[in-house]
Amino acid sequence: MTGCGAEVSGTQRAYRPPVEAAETADPPVAADVHAALAAIVPIVRRIVAARVPDRSTADDLVQETLVRVLAAADRIEPGMLEPYAIVTARNVVASLWREQDRHRRNEHRMVDLLAPESPDADLLAREEQSAVAQALARLSDRERATLLAHEVSGQDTRSLAAELGSTAGAVAAQLNRARARLRVEYLLASERVEPPTDRCRPVLLALSGGDRRRQREVDAARHLLECDLCARLSQPLLQRAATREDRIRIAIGSDGDIVAARQAARELASRLGFGRTDLTLIATAVSEVARNIVRFAGSGEVVVELLDHPRRGVQVVARDTGPGISDVEQALTDGYSTYSGLGLGLPGARRLMDEFAVASEVGQGTTATMTKWCGER
Amino acid sequence: MTSGPKLVSILRQGSYLIASIHTALDDTQMDRFREDLIEQIGRHRSRGVVIDVAALDVLDSFGTRTLRTIGEVARLRGALTVVVGIQPDVALAMVALGMSTGAIATALDLEEGLEYLNGRLAGGAVSRPAGRVPPP
Numbered sequence: 001m002t003g004c005g006a007e008v009s010g011t012q013r014a015y016r017p018p019v020e021a022a023e024t025a026d027p028p029v030a031a032d033v034h035a036a037l038a039a040i041v042p043i044v045r046r047i048v049a050a051r052v053p054d055r056s057t058a059d060d061l062v063q064e065t066l067v068r069v070l071a072a073a074d075r076i077e078p079g080m081l082e083p084y085a086i087v088t089a090r091n092v093v094a095s096l097w098r099e100q101d102r103h104r105r106n107e108h109r110m111v112d113l114l115a116p117e118s119p120d121a122d123l124l125a126r127e128e129q130s131a132v133a134q135a136l137a138r139l140s141d142r143e144r145a146t147l148l149a150h151e152v153s154g155q156d157t158r159s160l161a162a163e164l165g166s167t168a169g170a171v172a173a174q175l176n177r178a179r180a181r182l183r184v185e186y187l188l189a190s191e192r193v194e195p196p197t198d199r200c201r202p203v204l205l206a207l208s209g210g211d212r213r214r215q216r217e218v219d220a221a222r223h224l225l226e227c228d229l230c231a232r233l234s235q236p237l238l239q240r241a242a243t244r245e246d247r248i249r250i251a252i253g254s255d256g257d258i259v260a261a262r263q264a265a266r267e268l269a270s271r272l273g274f275g276r277t278d279l280t281l282i283a284t285a286v287s288e289v290a291r292n293i294v295r296f297a298g299s300g301e302v303v304v305e306l307l308d309h310p311r312r313g314v315q316v317v318a319r320d321t322g323p324g325i326s327d328v329e330q331a332l333t334d335g336y337s338t339y340s341g342l343g344l345g346l347p348g349a350r351r352l353m354d355e356f357a358v359a360s361e362v363g364q365g366t367t368a369t370m371t372k373w374c375g376e377r
Numbered sequence: 378m379t380s381g382p383k384l385v386s387i388l389r390q391g392s393y394l395i396a397s398i399h400t401a402l403d404d405t406q407m408d409r410f411r412e413d414l415i416e417q418i419g420r421h422r423s424r425g426v427v428i429d430v431a432a433l434d435v436l437d438s439f440g441t442r443t444l445r446t447i448g449e450v451a452r453l454r455g456a457l458t459v460v461v462g463i464q465p466d467v468a469l470a471m472v473a474l475g476m477s478t479g480a481i482a483t484a485l486d487l488e489e490g491l492e493y494l495n496g497r498l499a500g501g502a503v504s505r506p507a508g509r510v511p512p513p
Binding site: 258276279288294347351 | 471473
């Protein structure tokens with residue numbers, strides 16, 4: 001194969017003065033060989049031209065043939081020069097075809113599928129590495145050892161459990177916690193930040209682990225509204241969690257979001273089999289609490305979630321980081337309002353839903369949680 | 378302001394204005410609707426206004442308050458307002474919320490609304506020269 005390729009690649013070189021060159025390289029070649037060679041040029045030309053349409057390629061091949069014949073001339077019997085030249089010409093053409101065929105077959109290999117490495121790729125890879133190393137260093141020894149044994153050495157949970165005197169399930173849960181912690185520590189290390197408050201780590205951990213109960217315990221949603229760092233770091237953590245079908249979050253920042261929130265709530269609740277009337281009540285209540293956010297806090301969020309326990313229902317949580325309400329009891333009284341409304345925001349929403357609770361702290365913000373159960377009334 | 382289908386339409390029919398809300402409006406759009414309608418009442422010297430809210434799936438405190446405001450302002454400008462097409466579920470939610478349309482008249486649908494206006498205006502409830510009352 002390689003021999004073939006090397007031979008034919010020679011044809012690509014334009015071989016200009018065949019006879020003279022051969023003469024200088026090989027002086028003892030007899031003059032009659034030259035004459036015989038000159039005599040076979042027309043037939044070689046005809047043979048090659050019949051097979052190769054391209055003129056310049058054909059010329060190259062003719063030259064190639066003549067060089068070979070000349071090189072072998074002293075081994076060829078005088079009368080056999082012409083047949084030898086004919087066979088050589090055919091062979092040269094055939095190897096050209098083989099070469100073209102091979103080129104066509106291998107053409108796709110010429111495409112470099114790997115994107116060219118950017119100049120900072122090395123640096124980034126090193127930063128990445130050091131962030132992972134730092135994150136690993138912040139795990140407990142036991143967590144780290146187990147995680148590395150499982151992820152790097154490929155040890156399965158059962159044999160790990162046997163070593164640790166535990167069960168496979170417990171080891172798997174422990175691995176999950178270690179991974180969750182690793183993700184958080186990695187993000188912190190790669191951003192080169194330390195969380196500003198004591199609450200940040202527990203919140204990020206709960207988000208990373210996807211543990212909804214724990215997220216409620218640490219009031220993760222409120223913390224994300226308050227803490228810019230956690231709001232930013234939580235993005236990649238939340239993205240890896242599968243998007244949930246039974247929960248929707250609407251950021252509230254302007255009038256238009258009020259409409260979006262109530263429509264989203266209606267749409268989500270309709271999946272639970274609420275009747276039109278209940279859907280309208282829910283949508284109206286969401287409208288009221290969302291408007292409270294726009295009016296008093298400027299921005300916040302409304303989270304609508306379908307519940308399974310203790311009964312089927314829909315829960316709406318409206319959260320903001322606004323000025324808060326100093327007297328929640330009074331705010332829930334009809335007629336109380338600090339803006340020129342009808343004072344029906346919170347008390348009105350309370351009447352529309354089955355359960356209603358407001359938690360507020362002055363300067364911290366307000367959270368209104370309300371629930372409508374399916375099949376009530 | 379917005380491209381696409383119109384959110385509201387205000388049509389003139391004789392000395393009446395018929396305002397239809399085609400889709401859910403946010404507060405800003407609701408305010409704009411109020412301003413447009415009040416401006417047109419003056420421009421067309423309208424005697425009666427029908428506001429069709431059949432397309433609204435929610436009438437919350439703000440929406441209801443806007444309707445009441447329109448009704449009050451229109452009354453002060455010499456026009457009678459009737460709100461038509463409040464959906465049964467919306468009506469129930471308004472009751473639960475504790476909202477009412479106050480002094481504004483309501484009617485089941487557009488036809489009833491126009492009939493109401495004709496009856497009231499023909500009866501001279503609004504003091505206007507009789508010649509300007511449209512034929513029923």
